[in-house]
Amino acid sequence: MRLRTVLFTTHLWLGLIAGAFIALLGITGAIMAFEPELEHARHPHLWYVTAPPGARPLSLAQIGVGVAHAFPADTITAYQASTKPGLSYQVGLSRSLVFVNQYSGAILGQLRFGGTDVLNIIHQLHTHLLFRGLGDLGGKIVTGAALVLMCMLLSGVYLWWPVKRISIRWRGAATRRSWFDVHNTIGIVSLVFLLALCATGIVMGFEGPSTRLFYRLTGSQPVRRPDLHAPVPAGAQQIGPDSAFALARTAVPGATPFEVDLPARDEAYFIRARYPEDLTPGGRSQVVIDSYTGRVLYAQGSRTAPAGARMVIANRAMHTGDILGLPGKALVSLASLAVVVQVVTGLVMWLKRSQRDV
Known part of the structure; x- marks a missing residue:
């Protein structure tokens, strides 16, 4: 059997078997690329503030006094200070997250923990398929889908190479050739970005071994973080x-x-x-x-x-697009949508397999 025939058959059946998981990763990945921006857009009254000219943020202690007065039955567990003047501060309580105007001390509202968070559901779908049991089986399936996609990308390049066509001639949705052109063109245009997403995603899926490999390759050693627990000095007061x-x-x-x-x-x-x-x-x-x-x-x-830690950081930033800011996120989102297009067009071509116009 010719290599091309073997690769075509492998490419086809991998897509039919894993296509649903790959499409799910594409859809959720396209949304997750803009996760913070979408969260801000969902609750603009909580996230956005106007900084008065020359105003300085209140201290965390001052903000804490106001929050403790407004929520006397709850306990402050954390503070989040915005690094942008137009975004609010947040104060973590045991049961909710409180948003505060850091210039006036006004409480903007709260989001309670434990409620339905659509973006968190999307995030958990992308990383664990909402299932962390059985030794993180969901995460293993996600990593497996990324490996399958990598194989499909590489086999797809081999199958495309003799044709080398990067154009779409739309002959109508009923024609298999139209979908073939879309599949080929979108696949080859997005190839580099999808290979990068797959590679970085697989590295994250095998986080333990890949982290050890990064340290070994760079000859560096991880810095051990100390235990947060410590003895309490007699009569001492905690700093603020x-x-x-x-x-x-x-x-x-x-x-x-x-x-x-x-x-x-x-x-x-x-x-x-x-x-x-x-x-x-x-x-x-x-x-x-x-x-x-x-x-x-x-x-x-x-x-x-350490160099190993910086490689781990860079790998994750490349996968999310954060390494290039908003342009990087846009590229990640578009590449993720390209995966969905590939799955759909591949399925349509298979359904129209009786047509021999390719």
Whole structure:
């Protein structure tokens, strides 16, 4: 049997078997590329504020007093400070997330935990198919679908090569040749981006082995983060979150702290920070500070992290498109939609397989 025939048959049956999962990854991936922007658009009254000319944000302590007064039966667990003047601050409570105008202290509203969050459902569909049981079976299926898509992309290039046609001549939806042209053209135009998405997604799917490989390739070693639990000094008082933020700025110069988890009596502060070039929503710099002495127990900035850690960070940023900001997200979203087009056109061609016009 000729290699072309083997690859064509493999390409076809992989698509028929895994097409639904691949299309699901494409649809959810296209949406997830703009996850923060969509969240802001869903609740604009919570996320957007107007900064008065020359105004400075209130301190976290001042914001905390206002939130504690408004929600006396709840407990503050975290603060999230916006790194953009037009976005609000958030205060984490045990049962909800409260949005606050950082200039006036006005409470804009809250989102309760445990409710139906469409974007979170889409996120979990993309990463775990909403099922983490049986040893994260959902995540393994997602990784398997990415591997199948990689095989289909490579076999598709081989099948396209003799034709080398990058054009669409639409002869009507009833004609198989029309769908063939769309399948070929969209596939080859989006090939590089889809290969990058597949490769980075597979690396994330095999996170443990790939992380160890990155450290081995770079000859670097991971920095172990200390245990957040620590003994409580007799009669000592914990420093406030504003002091913790100030210490974090010193620990990772040039980075802006934006999230702090309030520690229990026997815990340290855990702070996330972001450099200007770090376009990921969660930030890639972390600081741990003794909540009594203010001593920096751990500090890892995305600029100075071990080379292996920086490779992990870069891989994830490439997969999400964050590495290029909004243009990168747009490319990821369009490439994800191209996957859906490939699945649909491939299925239509198979349904019209009795036509011999190709």
